[in-house]
Amino acid sequence: MAVPARRTSITKKRMRRTHLKKEARTTVSCPNCGEPIQPHRACVKCGFYKGKNVLNREDETTVKEEVKETKKAEKKTATKKTSAKKETNSKETK
Numbered sequence: 001m002a003v004p005a006r007r008t009s010i011t012k013k014r015m016r017r018t019h020l021k022k023e024a025r026t027t028v029s030c031p032n033c034g035e036p037i038q039p040h041r042a043c044v045k046c047g048f049y050k051g052k053n054v055l056n057r058e059d060e061t062t063v064k065e066e067v068k069e070t071k072k073a074e075k076k077t078a079t080k081k082t083s084a085k086k087e088t089n090s091k092e093t094k
């Protein structure tokens with residue numbers, strides 16, 4: 001069996017490995033929403049592929065937005081309640 005005549009130096013090893021790197025994925029913009037997507041794949045954001053909604057994402061996104069809005073409204077009411085409590089506490093201390 002052939003054996004290397006010399007040990008590969010650290011520099012030579014590092015020079016060789018400069019090409020061993022992960023490259024960024026190529027992306028194209030979605031024709032429907034403009035989001036960067038992988039070519040030949042359905043858009044993750046809107047679910048469109050070749051002009052058709054194949055993942056039915058629009059319904060999900062609208063549901064999520066509704067949930068977010070309700071959560072925001074709940075938070076606002078909660079903060080109002082806490083602020084009201086604080087006000088009552090400050091009045092009591094006076």
Ligand SMILES: [Zn+2]
Nearest residue numbers: 030033043046
């Ligand atoms: Zn899209």
